[in-house]
Structures are given as structure tokens and as C-alpha cells.
Amino acid sequence: MTNVADGASPDLDTLREIERRVLWLATRIIDHANRRGDTDVKVGGHQASSASMASIMTALWFAHIGSADKVAVKPHASPVYHAIKYLTGELDRSYLTKLRQRGGLQAYPSRTKDPDVSDFSTGSVGLGAVAPLFSALTRRYVDSHFGTHGDARFIALVGDAELDEGNVWEAIADPATQGLGNFTMVIDLNRQSLDRVIPDIAATRLKQFFTDAGWHVAEAKYGSRLSAAFAEPGGETLEAHIDAMPNEAYQELFAVSGPDLRRKFLVDADDAVRRFADRLDDDALKHLVTDLGGHDLGLLIDTFRSCDAEVDRPSVVFAYTIKGHGLAMAGDPMNHAALLSPEQIDEFRTSVGLDESTEWDRFDPDSPAGRLCRSVGSEVNNALPTPRPTLPIPTAARSVTTNGSTSTQEAFGRVLASLADVAGVGERLVTTAPDVSISTNLGGFINKRGVYSHVERADHGGAERLLKWAPGPGGQHIELGISEMNLFMLLGQLGLSHDHHGEHLLPVGTVYDPFVLRGLDAFIYGLYNDAKFVVAGTPAGVTLAPEGGAHQSTITASVGAELPNLTYFEPAFATEVDWILCDALDQVGRADGSSSYLRLSTRPIDQQPFASVVESMGAERLRAHVLAGGYRLRDAPSDDRPGVTIVTTGVMAPEALAAAAELDGEGVQASVVHLTSPDRVYRSWRDGFAQSTASARIVRRPSRLHRLVPASERRRPIVSVHDAASHSLAWLGSALGARQYTLGVDRFGESGTIADLHEITGIDAGSIVNAALIALSEHDDGIDE
Incomplete structure (x- = not known):
């Protein structure tokens, strides 16, 4: 598994030469970036933080890891990573002078934006620390279901201050991550955070935390010279x-x-x-x-190998280092963002045996260091991912539902259970939830596909609950503890399974919608990494009325619409859920696809209005409209009466239809536009501008919104209603050039019935009618808002 033939250790003198060159390049990359003189703000970079990691990363890349291993690099050590990738041949020399520039090297390791693609993006402190842990869990799942894919180790390089982040301990404590013997966390114990020396001796306490979690704890504390002196x-x-x-x-x-x-x-x-x-x-x-173990290459190599021997539990290595090691700023408590002076750079360059004409050179390819770099480059360089396979995902999993009453959450569970039986699809589905699987309607899928554990375990009464809950290697649901951060971290790594492990999965997660925000940092992290997954936030809004304000989400709709690499949906009817979920799973495998977020509800809704649209439009045409973002749920009669357009989404469809019927009785035409994805409709409108090729004129292509609201209706006032913050649909009026009244939830909720909460927050049918009449009155009077 090592890069050294037959497991033999490389020559330490050669490693020290490489270590010194890595440190020089990392330091000079940052120095050059900050002395270009072409920026109005500080460029930044972390020479001291890079220096504390140079030994650790040299030992890893040049004496330990192999091509199958995955490493998350400490954010502030990104220049060390780039220096290594340059010396091993993966990074072109031109990038060394493009740190933090457009099209150049990113501030922190990025698997989507750096030219020398890293395994994991880091930078949001604490997330990169556990991403490889969840990748190791994903690898264990893949091997259980599709056969072993060979040995692979997962390594996180972590600054000791990152352990202040609570998500690290949530991940370490989760039962799902236990027993992962192929994961090692290496802690750069330099005892400094951003602007201070961390007081007291905290390592003992931290070690005990890991020990209590069942981890193997190793340390590289003192170097070989000090260890010999102690003897x-x-x-x-x-x-x-x-x-x-x-x-x-x-x-x-x-x-x-x-x-x-x-x-x-x-x-x-x-x-x-x-x-x-x-x-x-x-x-x-x-x-x-000052002989610390975190800078002793031989000790580090031996310590890493000792972790490999622990096959039944994760390992953590406390590598004692000094921030700024090898630089003039070593040990300075204020060195976090410090830079060497030009004179110090000149001295450093000379000490490495370089001059200004050779300072960016690689090693002589025939030298021992050059040969080792070439060997590592041929073995460890990141391969470009292959396209994900096209799976036979159906356009719909069930027949069209046009009668009775059901909720979107219930429909979601039924559709997922049906997809479990689709050959070529069911075996690729994997679900996960933070201890809310049954209450989010995953029970049907779990009953068919089981709960995952890498070893057989007792079902703890599952048979009595008529659920197949006995965990085992064949199960396809991964149950997590109550941690939304862990949910999104796992979804992110399951969504990279094809890239990292060669097996395409269809990850689906569920979470109580208000608690999407608890995991938002990890949610964003997964999207930034270009992971593809589906998450259902359910139940959403104040419509979960009896549960009270703590369980009533208001701003998650805006979050879904604003996040890149994500498509947000809010269906109202069962068949919409079916079409959307099937399309969302298809998106997981597309090169240009996105992750999907479904905002669902437990409120049963009469399916008859949907049946009427199916009858008038046809199922196939309606499906296209649903996936494009919306359709006209009710057309207003064409006459000379004043008119208004009601725009709704999700569970507010019944209120919108009731208001339209009441308005019709009062002599007002009211059409109802139902947005199944406000996100897709907005993007269609946003992307509708184009530069005319024949002139300098800006022209607009027809958007989905303009198709939903024809020209004959665009002078009418709009009333939007949403079981979410009113601003989430507030862009509609400006997009159409019409007066708009926005109804939504702009206060914290409380317990009560659905009717109570809708009335309190002003999103009931009566409120819609009142808003429409006010809008028409002001429109007739020519009053500007």
C-alpha cells in the first residue's frame, strides 16, 4: 500500500531534502501571491500553518499513501499540497504564481476548482476533518453491496483548533462511523489557533475523548533525539x-x-x-x-503504519508540531497570518541551494529525490472521474393518483418503496436519516430493503413493529443519530461514491424541514464538492400546526432556491412527487445534473384538482410542466370582469383554489398558478436575457413564468401565498411588471390547528381574497405602493 517497494522505508535523507523543498515552495507560493501588487486587499495565505504540516505531508505522500487512498488536507496547508503535486508532476509550473487568482490555485483545497484536483474540499473548518470518515463509511457500504473494491485508506489532516468544532465530535460519536479501521485522523498539534496560543495542556483531554469513543490513539510527540535523551x-x-x-x-x-x-x-x-x-x-x-515528533519523518512513518495495524477501529494521531517550523517566524504566537520579509525569503532561498533563476525548479529527475517524486507522481496522482452510468430510472414509479386525499410526505414514502422494486435502480438506492426515518415515511422502503450494518445485528423488536429493522450488510438504509450535520456529511459522500469508489449510488435523505438549517454548513459543503443526492425536508411550514413554532420552518424555501448546484421543489399532489422524485434521481447520474431538495408536508390534500388538470392537459404534457416548475391549476373564465392571478406552491394549493372560487362569486376573475419548483421558474426567468447577435439590443427569451402568465393577464395584480417567508415569492411581480401582494409566514408560529395557524399568519383563503380585493382597488385607483 505504500509507495516504497516491498514496504521498505525510503532513505530519510532523501525525504528530508524533499521536505525542505516542499516547505520552500509552499512558502514562496504565498510570498509571491502577496507581493504581486495587483490587489486592493490583502491576499492572505498561511506560511506558518503550512510549515507545521510540511513534515506530516511529506511523510504521507512520499512514504505512506497509495493510489487508492483519499486524503483531506488541512485548509491552511493548501500550498503544501500544491507544492507536492508540482514536484510529483501533476501541477503545471505556471500555477505556482497564481495562488488565489482567477483561474489559479484556490485559497483552500478544492476538488471542483483546483487544477490538481484534491480528494476533498476543505476550508469550512471541521467539515474536511470528518469528510473522509464518511467516505470510509461509504466505501464500507459499497463493499458490502457490490463486492470489495480493494483496500483504501481515508485520512484527514486536521489542525488542533479544528477540534473546537462541534460537528467533529458529532461524527466521531455516531454509531454509524464506528469500526472504520481504514480511517486515520492526523492532528497537527501546534497548540495555536488563529490569534493565540491555546492555553493549558489540552492534548490529554482530547486523547481521552477519542479513547472513550473507541478509537485507537497514537502520538508522535517527541523526535528520535529527545526520545534517545530520555533513555x-x-x-x-x-x-x-x-x-x-x-x-x-x-x-x-x-x-x-x-x-x-x-x-x-x-x-x-x-x-x-x-x-x-x-x-x-x-x-x-x-x-x-525542540525536537518534536511531528517533524520527525521516520517517527511519523512508523506511527502511520501502526495505525494501519488497527483494522477494527478508527485511529487518531496526535502529531506535535510547531507553527512556522523551519521559518524565522517559528513559535511566534502572532504568526498565523505573518509573512516572511523579502530579506528572509532571500535567505531561505539561498539555504535551499536555489537562486532566483532556479527557485521554481523541480528536482533533477535523475537524483534520488527526483526519482522518488516521479515514482509518487505515477502512483498517487488523482485520476479524472469517469462518467456515471445511466440507470433505468422510470419517469414515474406509480400510476397517476387522481382521487382521495394524501400528503406529499406519504406519497414520497410510497414512491420510494415502489422504486425499491425497479431492477437496476432499487439496488442502487440508499437512504439515510438522523433518527427520523419512520416519521418521515421511509418505513416502506426500509421494510423492503432493510437497515445497513457491516455486521449482522439483532432487530430489537423490529418484527413486532412489522418493520424489517434487523441491521445487516445487505440493508440499504443507514440510520444516524440525531445530527443533521452528519446527515448532510454522509449524503455528500454517498453522492460522490462513483467518483471515489467506482460505484454509482442514488442517495436519498430525510430530515425534519426546520432542521435543514442545523445541517446547513454540511449541506453547502456537499453541494460545493459537486456531490449529487436527494433530500426531503418534511414536514415543512406552519401547516404542521400542533407541533408549535419550534417545528415550523419558514426560511428553508429561500435556502433551497438560493443554493447553487441544487434544485428545490415544493409539490402539492402525489403524482407530482412521483414525477419529481424520479427526475431528481435521474439528475444524480447526469454530468450536468444537480442535487434536489423536496419540501414536503404531512397535510392530506384532495387529489381531484390535479385530476381535472390531467384530464384537460394529458399526463405526459402535465409532467413536462411539473418538471419545468409549474402549471396553471385553475384558468379564470375569459370575460370583462376585473382579474387577479394567485400564485401558490406546495400545501397552499387548496387555499388558493378556495380563494379563487370565492373571488369568482364576488365578480373577480382569478386564475391559480401552482409552482412545483419556484427555483426552476426563477432560473428560467433569470436566464431569459440574451444579447441579440444582430444588434446591441438586449432581448428576452420567453421564460417559464411568462408562459404560465400570458400577456393578457400580466397587467393583473398578483397575490402570492406560501407556507414560508413571504419574500420567497416576492420576485414574481417585478419579473412580470405587475403589482404584487405577498402572503407568507413572517412570524414565529405556535401550536394550534391548521386553520388556526393559517389564519394567524395570514395565509388562509380569506386572507388571499382580502389581498386580491385590496390589490384590485388600488390598481383601479392608480395608487402606487
Whole structure:
């Protein structure tokens, strides 16, 4: 699995030469970016944070990982990653002078925007730390269902300050991530966060957290020189003295030398330590007492291999480092964003044996370092992903539903259960939920496909509940603890399964809609990584009336519409759910596809209005309209009466239809436009502008919205109603050039009936009627809002 033939360790002198060149390139990349003089703001970069990782990453790439392994790089160490990729031949030299530039190297590792594609994007602190853990879980799932795909290790390189993020501990504690022996987290324990030295000695407490979670804990604390000194007579007192030093005091040793270092090191030292120090001159003393394991290449390699031996549990390595190691700023508590001066850069360049004409050079290809770089490059460079396979996903899983009453959440569960029986599709579906699988209607699918565990487990009464809940390797539902962050982290990695593991999955997650926001950071992270998945937020809005305000979502519709790489839907009728879900799963496999977010409800809705549209339009034509984002649910009679257009989405369709009928009785024409995807309708309108090729004129292509509201109706006022914040549909009026009244939920809810909550928030049929009459009155009076 290592890059060294027969598992033999590479020559440490060669590794140290590479390590030094990696550090130089990383430092110079940042230096060049900040001295271009073509920006009005600070460019930034992290020379000190990169320096603390140079040894760890050199040991990993040049002596440990292989082509199948996946690594998440600490965000602030991205220049080290690029330096390695350059030396191994994957990155063109021209990019070294394009850090943080348009079309150049990103500020933090990005699997979608960097030229030397990384395995995982990092940058949002704490997320990259656990992304490989969920990728390892995905690999275990893939191997259980499709046969082993060979050994692969998953490694996260993490700054110690990242462990302040709660999502890290949520992931570590989740039962679904237990037993992943192919995952290792390497913690760069430099004891500094952004602007401070972390007080106290926190490593012991952190180690205990991992131990209590069942992890294998290893450390690279002291280098080989110090370890040898500890074994000498009196060495145990030396070790105790260094162990007892506060972080601030120990770190200061790196910033001083000569008598000052001796004096500071011997504060509170006993006679045995003083006698030990007396045997060394000042330079030798500093060389010894600053010998940290996180910069000892041989120790790091041995420590990584010890983690490989732990096959039944994840590992964590505490690698003790110094921020700025090898640079003039080493140990400075304010070095996080510090830059070497031009004079210091010149000195560093000379010390590496380079000059201005050779400073960006790779190693001589015939040198030991050059040969090792070439060997690693041929083995570890990231391969371009192959296209995802086209699966036989049907356009609909069930027959068209045109009678009775049902909710979109119930329809979702039935459609998913039907898809479980579709050959070539059912075996690729994988569902997950944060302990809400039954209450979000995944029960039917679980009953057919089972719960996943890499080992057989007891069902804990599942048979009594008439559910197939006995977890085993063949199950296709991954149940998580109550952590929405874990839900979206797992969905993101399941959605990259083809790219990372060679098997295309169809991931579907469910979550209580108000708690989409709890996992929003991980949701965005998955989309940024170009993961493809489907998530159903259900139940949504104040329509879940008895549950009260804490369970009533208002802004999630806007989140769905605003996130890139995501299509948001809010259906009202059962067959809409069927068509949308099938299309969403098809999108998962398309090169130009997107993830999908379905905002659903538990409110049963009469299906007869949908049946009327099916009868007048035909199922195939209506399906095209549903997927395009909307259709006319009710046409107003064509006469000379004043008119209004009611635009609705999701569960507000019954109120919109009731209001239209009441308005008709009061002498007002009222058409109802039902948006199944306000997101797609908005994008159609937004993308409708085009530059005329024949002139400088800006022209507009017909948008979906303009097709839904014909020219004859565009001077009518619009009343929009949404079980979400009123602003979520507030763009409609400006898009059509019409007066608009927006009704929605702009206050926190409370418990009550659906009728109570709709009346309180002003989205009931009566409120729609009143808004329409006011709009018509003001329109007739020529009143401007």
C-alpha cells in the first residue's frame, strides 16, 4: 500500500531534502501571491500553518499513501499540497504564481476548482476533518453491496483548533462511523489557533475523548533525539520537565536562541535537568529540546503504519508540531497570518541551494529525490472521474393518483418503496436519516430493503413493529443519530461514491424541514464538492400546526432556491412527487445534473384538482410542466370582469383554489398558478436575457413564468401565498411588471390547528381574497405602493 517497494522505508535523507523543498515552495507560493501588487486587499495565505504540516505531508505522500487512498488536507496547508503535486508532476509550473487568482490555485483545497484536483474540499473548518470518515463509511457500504473494491485508506489532516468544532465530535460519536479501521485522523498539534496560543495542556483531554469513543490513539510527540535523551541517565527528569511546561512557555523556545533559550528552558527546572543541560552547548540544547515528533519523518512513518495495524477501529494521531517550523517566524504566537520579509525569503532561498533563476525548479529527475517524486507522481496522482452510468430510472414509479386525499410526505414514502422494486435502480438506492426515518415515511422502503450494518445485528423488536429493522450488510438504509450535520456529511459522500469508489449510488435523505438549517454548513459543503443526492425536508411550514413554532420552518424555501448546484421543489399532489422524485434521481447520474431538495408536508390534500388538470392537459404534457416548475391549476373564465392571478406552491394549493372560487362569486376573475419548483421558474426567468447577435439590443427569451402568465393577464395584480417567508415569492411581480401582494409566514408560529395557524399568519383563503380585493382597488385607483 505504500509507495516504497516491498514496504521498505525510503532513505530519510532523501525525504528530508524533499521536505525542505516542499516547505520552500509552499512558502514562496504565498510570498509571491502577496507581493504581486495587483490587489486592493490583502491576499492572505498561511506560511506558518503550512510549515507545521510540511513534515506530516511529506511523510504521507512520499512514504505512506497509495493510489487508492483519499486524503483531506488541512485548509491552511493548501500550498503544501500544491507544492507536492508540482514536484510529483501533476501541477503545471505556471500555477505556482497564481495562488488565489482567477483561474489559479484556490485559497483552500478544492476538488471542483483546483487544477490538481484534491480528494476533498476543505476550508469550512471541521467539515474536511470528518469528510473522509464518511467516505470510509461509504466505501464500507459499497463493499458490502457490490463486492470489495480493494483496500483504501481515508485520512484527514486536521489542525488542533479544528477540534473546537462541534460537528467533529458529532461524527466521531455516531454509531454509524464506528469500526472504520481504514480511517486515520492526523492532528497537527501546534497548540495555536488563529490569534493565540491555546492555553493549558489540552492534548490529554482530547486523547481521552477519542479513547472513550473507541478509537485507537497514537502520538508522535517527541523526535528520535529527545526520545534517545530520555533513555539516558537522568532523562526521565528531562522528560517530566518538558511535559510540565505550559504551551506558551514551550513554544517560546523556538523563537529564542543562545543564553536566552537556556534561561527560559531552565525556569523551574530541578538540578538533574540543569546538569543534563550543562552537558550541551546552546545550539545543541535548542536542537534537542525542540525536537518534536511531528517533524520527525521516520517517527511519523512508523506511527502511520501502526495505525494501519488497527483494522477494527478508527485511529487518531496526535502529531506535535510547531507553527512556522523551519521559518524565522517559528513559535511566534502572532504568526498565523505573518509573512516572511523579502530579506528572509532571500535567505531561505539561498539555504535551499536555489537562486532566483532556479527557485521554481523541480528536482533533477535523475537524483534520488527526483526519482522518488516521479515514482509518487505515477502512483498517487488523482485520476479524472469517469462518467456515471445511466440507470433505468422510470419517469414515474406509480400510476397517476387522481382521487382521495394524501400528503406529499406519504406519497414520497410510497414512491420510494415502489422504486425499491425497479431492477437496476432499487439496488442502487440508499437512504439515510438522523433518527427520523419512520416519521418521515421511509418505513416502506426500509421494510423492503432493510437497515445497513457491516455486521449482522439483532432487530430489537423490529418484527413486532412489522418493520424489517434487523441491521445487516445487505440493508440499504443507514440510520444516524440525531445530527443533521452528519446527515448532510454522509449524503455528500454517498453522492460522490462513483467518483471515489467506482460505484454509482442514488442517495436519498430525510430530515425534519426546520432542521435543514442545523445541517446547513454540511449541506453547502456537499453541494460545493459537486456531490449529487436527494433530500426531503418534511414536514415543512406552519401547516404542521400542533407541533408549535419550534417545528415550523419558514426560511428553508429561500435556502433551497438560493443554493447553487441544487434544485428545490415544493409539490402539492402525489403524482407530482412521483414525477419529481424520479427526475431528481435521474439528475444524480447526469454530468450536468444537480442535487434536489423536496419540501414536503404531512397535510392530506384532495387529489381531484390535479385530476381535472390531467384530464384537460394529458399526463405526459402535465409532467413536462411539473418538471419545468409549474402549471396553471385553475384558468379564470375569459370575460370583462376585473382579474387577479394567485400564485401558490406546495400545501397552499387548496387555499388558493378556495380563494379563487370565492373571488369568482364576488365578480373577480382569478386564475391559480401552482409552482412545483419556484427555483426552476426563477432560473428560467433569470436566464431569459440574451444579447441579440444582430444588434446591441438586449432581448428576452420567453421564460417559464411568462408562459404560465400570458400577456393578457400580466397587467393583473398578483397575490402570492406560501407556507414560508413571504419574500420567497416576492420576485414574481417585478419579473412580470405587475403589482404584487405577498402572503407568507413572517412570524414565529405556535401550536394550534391548521386553520388556526393559517389564519394567524395570514395565509388562509380569506386572507388571499382580502389581498386580491385590496390589490384590485388600488390598481383601479392608480395608487402606487
